[in-house]
Amino acid sequence: MAPSFFLLFLVSSAPLMLAAAADGQGGEPCPTTVPVPCGKVNISFPFAIVPEEATTTSCGAIGFHVVCPNNIPFLGYNRHSPQFQILYIFYGNASLLVADVHKLQDFNNSTSEHCMPRLTNSSSMLGLPFSISAMNQELILYNCMKPLPEEVWRREGLAEMSCGNKTFVRVAADLSDDSGGYGNYFLEGCDATVMPVLARSGEANASNYKELISDGFLLTWQVPPLSGGNRKNKEKMILIVSVSMSVAASLLLPCIYMLRRHRKRETLHLFICEKTSSNIEKKIEALIVLHGSLAPKRYKYSEVTKITSSLNHKLGKDGYGMVLKGRLDDNRLVAVKFLHDSKGGEEFVNEVMSIGRASRVNIVSLFGFCLEGSKRVLIYEFMPNGSLDKYIYSENPKAVLGWENLYTIAVGIARGLEYLHHSCNTRIVHFDIKPQNILLDQDFHPKIADFGLAKLCRTKESRVSMTGARGTIGFIAPEVHSRTFGVVSTKSDVYSYGMMLLEMVEGRKNVNSVAQKLSEKYFPHWIYDHFGQGDGLQACEVSSEN
Structure with missing residues (x-):
């Protein structure tokens, strides 16, 4: 079956699969839909906290159960020995930051025979509805049969681990797909363990492997089947989703036909551009939230236009964008830089995170920023004598x-x-x-x-x-x-x-x-x-x- 028509079949059949999944989810209505705190993380739909001693539950969605021992949230895969601690949930992006505590325990227990983590890839312990985000990089841990010559591990970009002279680690540039298999990580005479780590603006250095594992990695989730709640509401929702997806399927067929008429290169270019843009947006959102109080103030775009409208004075223009003079509500003068779309990805993140961490008389102050759709703006202190x-x-x-x-x-x-x-x-x-x-x-x-x-x-x-x-x-x-x-x-x-x-x-x-x-x-x-x-x-x- 051609991929395009398989996709059409999948979309058309989704309402039936959704109904079947919902029919298999019986049980009583959930007691509440109000977000419930577990430590510093608020748990709300599609997630639901379940008692550790419970064997079944009708709350939450399939695969989204959370246990909260000692007020620490974990994905509920293994309640007796929870593995993935939830560090933060980005409900707006349908993603969450988790850390593999089993790997951390191996490293932190100096008397353990598992100073080198168990040869189990974190990704193999995860399944639907979660997938590992492409924003992550890969941390590859090697346990070798004998010490490697220094010229070998330096050539391969490896760093020595604290477990001894037979263990090494490196960070892959990007998260690879499964097509390459184990060959992507093969090193003669060594076993490999692959772990995802979040790629944060230059911090992913191999010798920081413990910190990288502790900082966690990013997961994304798909909208799950309905679970629990009132049967009539469930059937009503199924009907709405069924009608919506049927309409979408009828519209999808002519779209697929038109897309197939375009040249393959143009179609591929469109796909890559849209995917890259989406990844940049998610990366910016995630990094800003992760750094919390370290990030400067976030402004709405309407506030930015108000800041610059009173003066309407252009200070300059470069390859990254245009700079206007502005005035804050407290009457301070500022320089407002509007970044071009094509230059507003990594550069924008670097500006916010770098200057946000640095506060000193010889470093220009970043008062705030704006991230709203494709609009990216940086607000600096105004320097009256310009550049050197x-x-x-x-x-x-x-x-x-x-x-x-x-x-x-x-x-x-x-x-x-x-x-x-x-x-x-x-x-x-x-x-x-x-x-x-x-x-x-x-x-x-x-x-x-x-x-x-x-x-x-x-x-x-x-x-x-x-x-x-x-x-x-x-x-x-x-x-x-x-x-x-x-x-x-x-x-x-x-x-x-x-x-x-x-x-x-x-x-x-x-x-x-x-x-x-x-x-x-x-x-x-x-x-x-x-x-x-x-x-x-x-x-x-x-x-x-x-």
């Missing part, structure tokens, strides 16, 4: 900063980087340090801005796991461009900082090229040429008028 590049690249000597101001700015930027790299609870690597991303307040004190390319990692990590180069040509560290030059770390920001210092002290009298071309110059050659001419390095002083 308009001073060091200016053709007007009066607008150029002198040595004293340049030194103060350089020290301020260095302090900001030191805070991001070492003093923040989560280490942050900026990856785009350049004059355009340094903003100046009314006293010309610098603040680091634009965290769209930033990566977050644990404070104990000295290396950063990433794929692909990021940054601006002329400021990118060699190891970011190609791993053959070394590992990516906080030192990559230090390299960019050094290149920016060279531009700060370059002096506009000696350069005739426009600002956009400056980052393309190879500075070692430029410095050599100037010292060879006896010019040295120069900078214009700020006039008394400034």
Whole structure:
């Protein structure tokens, strides 16, 4: 049977399957539909808390039973030894965050023979109505028969585990499907255990495997069959769903016919784009909720338009979006950045989570954000003197900063980087340090801005796991461009900082090229040429008028 007509058959038959499932669910009406708290998690439909000693229940939906021992919510698969602790339920996204406590117990029990977790994949313990979200990554744990040579486990991107020199771990870039089977994880002489972990903005580093498991992974669920409640209400709901799905089936046939007439490439492109957009939306929603109080204030889009409407003043525009000047209700001036749809995915999450974690005088403050459908907006503190590049690249000597101001700015930027790299609870690597991303307040004190390319990692990590180069040509560290030059770390920001210092002290009298071309110059050659001419390095002083 062709896939399209199989899909039509499935949709057409769904009402009958729904009715059959409902007929098999007898029992008394549920006592209440009001959300019930279990610890910090509110349990409501389709979930339902059931007593631990109960053998059957008519409450909740099939597969959505929750047990609550010691006020801790667990999925009710195994009531005597619950395995999946519920950390958070996203009812709006039909998803939930869970942690595999059996794996955690293996790690935390140092006297156990299972320091290496039991060779049971978490996904094999789950079934309908749940599925593992594509937002997760895969944590692969290896238990080898003998120690691996260092060059082997480094080549394979493995990190050593605390269980001994025969156990290793790595993080796969993406959640793979089942088509590849065990071959995706095969390592000669080793057994593999695969676990999903949530991919949070650069935190998924292999050596953090205990924290990754503790943080949990994301599940999604499908709308379940009805269970429990009044029989008449159930039959009424079945009738409504049956009619609705029958109508949908009748409309689906011509749609399938039209889709099959399009070229395969166009159909595939449409599918990929829609799926990617949906995943980005869910990822943004989940990450923002997960970080709770760490996230800045969330504004409605109507509030954002009100903030900017009073001034209607455009501050600038770049590849990521347009920036307008605005004013909050407390009369504070702000810079409001409207992100383009195509640039509002990972960049948006990085901005909210990175600046939301960093609070210091040399880091620009993020007052709030807006996420409403395709609209993504960031609200920063307003910096009256703009960005550093308009001073060091200016053709007007009066607008150029002198040595004293340049030194103060350089020290301020260095302090900001030191805070991001070492003093923040989560280490942050900026990856785009350049004059355009340094903003100046009314006293010309610098603040680091634009965290769209930033990566977050644990404070104990000295290396950063990433794929692909990021940054601006002329400021990118060699190891970011190609791993053959070394590992990516906080030192990559230090390299960019050094290149920016060279531009700060370059002096506009000696350069005739426009600002956009400056980052393309190879500075070692430029410095050599100037010292060879006896010019040295120069900078214009700020006039008394400034």
